[in-house]
Amino acid sequence: MIDMAQPLLEVKDLVKYFPVYSRGILMKKVVGQVHAVDHINFAINECETVGLVGESGCGKTTTGKLILYLERPTSGEVLFQGRDAIKTFSKGSGEEKMRLRRAMQMVFQNPYSSLDPRMTVFDIISEPFKIHKHVSSNEWKERVYKLLELVGLEPYHAERYPHEFSGGQRQRICIARALAVNPTFIIADEPVSSLDVSIRAQILNLIMDLQNKLGMSYLYISHDLSSVRQISQRVMVMYLGEIVESATTEKLFDRPVHPYTRALMSAVPIPDPKRKMNIILLPGEVPSPVNPPSGCRFHPRCQYATSKCSQEKPVLAQVDVDHYVSCHYYHKFI
Amino acid sequence: MNILDVQNLKTHFFTEAGVVKALEDISFTVEKGCTVGLVGESGSGKSVTAQSVLRIVPKPGKIIGGKILFDGEDLLAKKEDDMRKFRGKKISLIFQDPTSSLNPLFAIGDQLADIVIQHDRVKKDQALEQVIKTLKVARLPDPEQSLGQYPHQFSGGMKQRICIARALLLNPQLLFADEPTTNLDVTIQAQIITLLKDLQRDLGMTLVMITHDMGIVAEMCKCVVVLYAGHVMESGDIETIFEKPHPYTEALLKAVPRLDQTRKLTSIPGNIPNLIDPPSGCVFHPRCQYAINICMEKVPPLEDVGGSHFITCHRWRELQGGR
Amino acid sequence: MVALRRNKNSEKTMKRGASQWAVAWRRFKKHKSGLFGLGMVIVLLAIAALHTVIAPYPARPAPDSFKPLYEGEAAQPPSWKHPFGTSVMGTDVYSEVIHGSVYTVYVAVTVTLITMLIAVSVGIVSGYLGSYVDDVLMRITEIFLVFPSLLFILVFARLYQLRNPEPFWNIFGINVPAGLTMVIVILSIFSWASYARVIRGEVLRMKETEYIQAAKSLGASSRWIMLRHVLPNTLSQIIVLGTLTMAVAVLLEAAVSFLGFGDPNTITWGRLMEEGLQDLSTVWWVEMFPGLAVFLTVLAFNLVGDGLSDALNPRLRE
Numbered sequence: 001m002i003d004m005a006q007p008l009l010e011v012k013d014l015v016k017y018f019p020v021y022s023r024g025i026l027m028k029k030v031v032g033q034v035h036a037v038d039h040i041n042f043a044i045n046e047c048e049t050v051g052l053v054g055e056s057g058c059g060k061t062t063t064g065k066l067i068l069y070l071e072r073p074t075s076g077e078v079l080f081q082g083r084d085a086i087k088t089f090s091k092g093s094g095e096e097k098m099r100l101r102r103a104m105q106m107v108f109q110n111p112y113s114s115l116d117p118r119m120t121v122f123d124i125i126s127e128p129f130k131i132h133k134h135v136s137s138n139e140w141k142e143r144v145y146k147l148l149e150l151v152g153l154e155p156y157h158a159e160r161y162p163h164e165f166s167g168g169q170r171q172r173i174c175i176a177r178a179l180a181v182n183p184t185f186i187i188a189d190e191p192v193s194s195l196d197v198s199i200r201a202q203i204l205n206l207i208m209d210l211q212n213k214l215g216m217s218y219l220y221i222s223h224d225l226s227s228v229r230q231i232s233q234r235v236m237v238m239y240l241g242e243i244v245e246s247a248t249t250e251k252l253f254d255r256p257v258h259p260y261t262r263a264l265m266s267a268v269p270i271p272d273p274k275r276k277m278n279i280i281l282l283p284g285e286v287p288s289p290v291n292p293p294s295g296c297r298f299h300p301r302c303q304y305a306t307s308k309c310s311q312e313k314p315v316l317a318q319v320d321v322d323h324y325v326s327c328h329y330y331h332k333f334i
Numbered sequence: 335m336n337i338l339d340v341q342n343l344k345t346h347f348f349t350e351a352g353v354v355k356a357l358e359d360i361s362f363t364v365e366k367g368c369t370v371g372l373v374g375e376s377g378s379g380k381s382v383t384a385q386s387v388l389r390i391v392p393k394p395g396k397i398i399g400g401k402i403l404f405d406g407e408d409l410l411a412k413k414e415d416d417m418r419k420f421r422g423k424k425i426s427l428i429f430q431d432p433t434s435s436l437n438p439l440f441a442i443g444d445q446l447a448d449i450v451i452q453h454d455r456v457k458k459d460q461a462l463e464q465v466i467k468t469l470k471v472a473r474l475p476d477p478e479q480s481l482g483q484y485p486h487q488f489s490g491g492m493k494q495r496i497c498i499a500r501a502l503l504l505n506p507q508l509l510f511a512d513e514p515t516t517n518l519d520v521t522i523q524a525q526i527i528t529l530l531k532d533l534q535r536d537l538g539m540t541l542v543m544i545t546h547d548m549g550i551v552a553e554m555c556k557c558v559v560v561l562y563a564g565h566v567m568e569s570g571d572i573e574t575i576f577e578k579p580h581p582y583t584e585a586l587l588k589a590v591p592r593l594d595q596t597r598k599l600t601s602i603p604g605n606i607p608n609l610i611d612p613p614s615g616c617v618f619h620p621r622c623q624y625a626i627n628i629c630m631e632k633v634p635p636l637e638d639v640g641g642s643h644f645i646t647c648h649r650w651r652e653l654q655g656g657r
Numbered sequence: 658m659v660a661l662r663r664n665k666n667s668e669k670t671m672k673r674g675a676s677q678w679a680v681a682w683r684r685f686k687k688h689k690s691g692l693f694g695l696g697m698v699i700v701l702l703a704i705a706a707l708h709t710v711i712a713p714y715p716a717r718p719a720p721d722s723f724k725p726l727y728e729g730e731a732a733q734p735p736s737w738k739h740p741f742g743t744s745v746m747g748t749d750v751y752s753e754v755i756h757g758s759v760y761t762v763y764v765a766v767t768v769t770l771i772t773m774l775i776a777v778s779v780g781i782v783s784g785y786l787g788s789y790v791d792d793v794l795m796r797i798t799e800i801f802l803v804f805p806s807l808l809f810i811l812v813f814a815r816l817y818q819l820r821n822p823e824p825f826w827n828i829f830g831i832n833v834p835a836g837l838t839m840v841i842v843i844l845s846i847f848s849w850a851s852y853a854r855v856i857r858g859e860v861l862r863m864k865e866t867e868y869i870q871a872a873k874s875l876g877a878s879s880r881w882i883m884l885r886h887v888l889p890n891t892l893s894q895i896i897v898l899g900t901l902t903m904a905v906a907v908l909l910e911a912a913v914s915f916l917g918f919g920d921p922n923t924i925t926w927g928r929l930m931e932e933g934l935q936d937l938s939t940v941w942w943v944e945m946f947p948g949l950a951v952f953l954t955v956l957a958f959n960l961v962g963d964g965l966s967d968a969l970n971p972r973l974r975e
Binding site: 065068098102106110118174 | 676677866867868870871872873874875876877881885886889890892
């Protein structure tokens with residue numbers, strides 16, 4: 001029995017620094033560090049979709065890869081169903097590792113490069129069976145066709161190669177491949193951003209339908225606030241490797257608190273000519289994560305910044321039920 | 335007054351796999367001093383339309399029919415030499431990817447000054463003055479300092495500002511912006527949108543905004559042309575189109591998630607058509623929820639339905655009446 | 658709503674998908690010079706396979722191969738009876754060139770196999786595993802790259818000659834010329850390095866693609882990913898490089914033999930040219946026809962390589 005109070009996934013103090021090298025004569029020398037993910041904490045419950053939103057280079061994709069151990073974390077913990085996932089991936093037995101791999105899956109951003117061009121769809125979707133051997137080989141065929149049907153593809157598609165499909169269909173194939181191992185948790189990294197506008201809704205609806213049918217949890221990573229709102233129950237906003245605000249979807253979109261979140265939301269154009277935007281223009285660009293600003297990382301672009309912001313690092317404070325903000329002056333914005 | 339009048343434009347790509355009918359029958363007008371949105375998905379022909387107007391369609395593409403009237407002059411009848419003088423000077427283009435549209439080997443100042451020198455045959459320092467002035471207009475911080483820098487020293491947003499300055503160098507009357515914010519982050523996109531809006535207002539320029547984002551159109555444009563698979567679905571005022579949309583526009587609006595509301599998304603079934611072998615009749619019929627037999631058999635004409643609203647649909651009137 | 662025949666049927670008709678190999682072959686068939694090269698290679702293979710039947714005279718050292726000499730026909734210019742003329746020793750150059758084709762094919766195929774085996778293993782392992790494995794393998798590769806390879810090849814070949822070895826080795830019941838095989842091994846050892854670098858670069862690029870990431874997140878082992886994903890996807894590159902290696906191998910072997918460092922017991926085209934060089938002013942045909950054979954063979958492999966390169970790695974993807 002799983003304890004209901006215990007979240008499915010818990011991330012504690014997760015850190016990833018990428019070393020920056022300068023090439024010496026024989027040996028490489030570390031000259032700096034990219035602070036890709038810097039002490040982040042969050043949890044995801046069963047059957048929940050959590051959105052992770054931020055601009056390019058904020059560390060959202062790295063966070064996903066760290067959870068799946070596709071990148072080795074510098075420090076911190078990832079607990080999956082209460083057990084230490086990083087330890088299992090690095091030191092666990094083969095069987096333990098494989099069980100965890102089956103539990104967590106990822107759908108990637110670019111459906112054009114995430115399918116091996118030399119394999120047929122059948123080979124692609126049955127690859128998990130070959131690796132894990134969790135399904136007896138005489139059941140493969142039936143399972144592949146079931147998965148194809150589940151994601152809305154036709155049986156005759158199995159014999160085709162990826163280059164014969166459109167972007168939306170390819171993303172369906174990727175989802176089928178991820179589902180082949182019956183995961184309980186899926187990380188979807190910008191699954192619709194490289195698709196055409198008229199196709200996006202198909203994939204978003206598919207992702208939501210699958211949750212209703214199969215009951216898995218998602219971490220939905222995206223830069224697109226509108227689709228995050230559509231799909232998530234809870235949203236976290238990331239800026240330069242840190243989570244600056246986290247709340248339930250309704251609270252975040254109705255009453256954003258952090259100045260960055262508010263600027264981000266004001267920048268999204270709404271398809272309605274009667275609602276003109278009221279853009280809060282942020283000066284400059286996202287600073288380099290190699291030498292992130294002192295204190296609050298957002299302070300060089302924040303119009304409310306004071307000297308306190310440049311010296312002291314704010315902590316993630318609770319401002320409401322299920323609403324956390326990392327800002328010294330959050331009480332001003334509530 | 336219309337600065338641009340495109341009539342029945344037809345551009346095909348003659349590839350090994352077959353003839354790609356990128357533009358089948360494109361007609362629209364652009365009013366002087368106005369921002370017009372050219373909206374469509376990939377393969378709709380929105381970029382090819384801009385390339386056709388400038389006559390820079392890449393091989394194996396060819397303009398095979400139609401008329402493009404710019405200030406009353408037919409651009410398709412012009413000699414290549416005359417056309418070259420037109421580009422940049424009268425009509426200019428901002429590309430989607432600022433990184434690949436700047437030459438990495440030359441400093442910004444030299445790159446931009448060369449354009450002025452080529453067109454206006456002026457001295458280099460005069461040209462550089464013009465460059466600095468234009469970079470200021472595009473709100474690049476420290477334009478004087480930037481002249482000696484190379485493209486890789488700028489961020490994506492700054493590069494796009496440089497590209498905008500490059501497009502404005504010769505004071506063109508008509509500016510095409512081909513998805514200028516697609517590769518940029520949301521906050522940077524907001525900066526560029528604001529910049530383009532201000533430029534259009536202050537310089538009285540005509541701007542054609544090519545995009546797939548209905549939000550940007552709603553924010554920036556006065557008129558819209560909606561393209562799908564090489565055909566104009568509809569064109570008209572932004573308000574009219576959002577109020578009484580073509581079935582395709584309507585479906586598209588229902589399928590995009592919105593920041594200001596959560597609702598059930600109605601997805602459009604099927605995929606974008608293959609332009610080598612497009613559907614018969616109305617190109618949208620295989621994905622249209624209102625399609626009937628006539629939609630499959632007959633290509634609907636572009637009709638004026640009043641209030642300068644043009645529509646290509648057999649059933650639009652009937653559907654509007656039923657509402 | 659009226660029921661509609663949606664355009665699904667046309668999609669269903671092309672049932673079986675075309676693999677990239679089928680697509681590449683279709684493209685290669687349109688490549689005229691590539692096809693021409695392929696035709697020449699097939700002719701070469703046919704000559705090599707049927708050399709005992711086609712050649713009018715047997716290969717040296719059979720006494721019959723000196724027949725023209727006994728008939729008083731040494732150093733004859735090309736004629737109907739001796740299309741490529743005869744040498745000073747009285748051998749028929751036409752027959753010798755035909756017999757030599759066997760060695761050419763042997764050199765081309767084996768050098769390529771050995772070279773590619775080393776290059777592909779080093780390239781894929783080094784590129785995919787990275788870190789210290791990559792460092793070590795790449796330093797070794799660089800050592801082989803900075804060697805003046807032709808000099809080393811000649812030195813090793815001469816050292817081998819001086820040991821005066823047995824003329825043939827019996828491998829799996831087939832007599833292979835020992836000296837030539839040593840030349841092949843030496844050539845291979847000195848030519849894999851640059852190919853390993855090319856393949857490593859390709860693997861490095863591929864390592865970042867999402868299908869490799871996807872396989873990793875499915876729990877696939879490094880071995881699985883290298884064999885199932887990386888190798889098949891570098892195969893087109895390997896095939897193109899392999900074809901070009903064949904051309905280089907034929908050329909290098911000819912050079913080694915021509916310089917007198919080859920196997921004294923095998924009459925390869927290079928060896929024929931070396932013999933012809935001594936009497937170049939009088940019997941030019943002994944020099945020219947083997948040279949022409951080398952030229953055409955190298956040309957053929959290069960044409961095929963070019964065609965394959967266009968067919969397998971087109972810049973414009975469909």
